[in-house]
Amino acid sequence: MIPIDRSNQRKARNLCNAMWAKIPAERRDDYWPCYICERPVLKSKARWIHVIEGGGHAAEDTDTNINPAADMLWHPVGPECMRRQPALRRAAKQ
Numbered sequence: 001m002i003p004i005d006r007s008n009q010r011k012a013r014n015l016c017n018a019m020w021a022k023i024p025a026e027r028r029d030d031y032w033p034c035y036i037c038e039r040p041v042l043k044s045k046a047r048w049i050h051v052i053e054g055g056g057h058a059a060e061d062t063d064t065n066i067n068p069a070a071d072m073l074w075h076p077v078g079p080e081c082m083r084r085q086p087a088l089r090r091a092a093k094q
């Protein structure tokens with residue numbers, strides 16, 4: 001499993017809200033919130049990670065003993081966060 005660094009999330013809250021506010025209401029459906037930074041990510045650019053251990057880790061294909069009680073299922077991640085945390089590429093699906 002790969003640790004997910006979400007430490008930037010709270011600091012970036014104001015910027016994140018501003019980014020969402022700029023998207024016209026009729027285009028909101030084109031975006032998901034990035035799991036890591038909560039900023040809007042175009043659906044076509046998102047990668048998906050299987051979040052486990054209550055939210056702090058991403059599963060790799062080699063992870064077999066996933067605790068179902070702490071399985072947070074799949075979440076989208078934007079290209080910037082994938083770049084900042086390259087280890088997550090091992091866990092990401094299209």
Ligand SMILES: [Zn+2]
Nearest residue numbers: 034037078081
């Ligand atoms: Zn992000």
